[in-house]
Amino acid sequence: MENTKTWFGEWFNTRYYHILYKNRNNDEAKAFMQNLVSFLKLPKNNSILDLACGKGRHSIFLNTLGYPVIGADLSKNSIDYANQFANNTLKFIVQDMRKPFNIKVDAVFNMFTSFGYFDEDSDDIKVLQNIEDCLNDEGVAVIDYMNVNKVIKNLVNAEVVTRDDIEFNIKRHVTDGFITKEISLNENDETLHFQERVKAIDLEKFKHYSKQANLKIKHIFGDYNLSDFDVENSDRLILILTK
Template identity: 55%
Template sequence: MSMSQQQEWFKEWFDTRYYHILYQDRNDDEAQLFMRNLLSYLQLKKDSKILDLPCGKGRHAVYLNSLGYDVTGADLSANSIAYARRFSNKSLHFVVHDMRHPFATKFDAIFNLFTSFGYFDDQTNIRVLKNLKNGLKKKGVLVIDFMNVNYVKQHLVKEETIVKSGIEFNIARTIIDSFIVKEIRFAADKKEHFFTERVRFLSLETLQLYFKEAGFAIKHTFGTYSLTEFDLENSSRLILILE
């Protein structure tokens, strides 16, 4: 894999049906509980404008909209957005968008969920944050749901096999050059496939430097989707509330 392919791994992988097969059983109940807890904490008004970035096929955007919010879901994957648009209505919108580019609209809140940050080098990650900052209204809030790298380091599953829809996904995880790298190999449709996921191994200290440069301040940190307090060693997630 070339360096450019490594850097742009998400463009092809997220647009395949295999990506959605592998991750099809993500826990909707847990995700909706997280959204309810988050909204209870944020106390957003019902007509607030929320950006879900990236939104995938729109399951969280659809749920947020069902609670009375004006929601825009944005994602780099044209296939995912084409699927999500079947749920569109006057207060639920879906657009193809690369988070490395500014957003034209201002929002009361932007949600970046389920480790959808840290795909790039330092300067590009900071540029993404500046774009998000510019996409917020005055007193707007950014929520980043990231992994707790201290926890991941201690609990990393180096190899596993997952079978979904008759496809055997062989997965290997390593930490290389400040990235958590997941290699995914499988056979499907009479072909051998190989995809790689690379997410920057970002500590809270590094993230704080990012936020300072982008003009954000941390309002609160949580460690689980139930919004328990963040513990550096024991929390599985690092959920950041930023203003």
């Protein structure tokens, strides 16, 4: 399984990733999950795959709502942490999303821009094909992505963020169709460098990807309150897909 050879294999397995993003808004995330399951009218016995689940915070919350959940992530460190919360209806697995999932579920949630990591479009399409393959006939998938149009227009080129007395020096740029974040920090007299590199996938490209994966885009939203998508002003690009 591809791991340390990739930016995501390295960065997501470090403690620094979790420190930098420790202040993510959990209340907003929970409200989004509730909005989704309400809109989708998911019965409580429907199974959910939380694809790229990280340490499992959304998997855990969805499970508390009564859903059987499988959380999958490439990072073994994250899955090891999440496994302390596992129970009969909450499982966690190490999974490269480009590899077949070998399970069947009623819904797949891919949240908070956990897509577009790969150099080749064929890999992104393969992820969607794997999602299509693991869905039951009446299943539904949710892709929550950044609105690249707004992100690029408002890109902050450089900033310093302090978390737990660690200064993260962050530089951003758009190169070769990717939005890249270069992250450096100093600890114990050592300078460490990491990178986030996410493809600038707009709605038209998602439409192309989805068609290649035999998925249909049924609804498009622009924020976690499920407002209509506006290409210039929406913070998010949220897709609801079916077979």
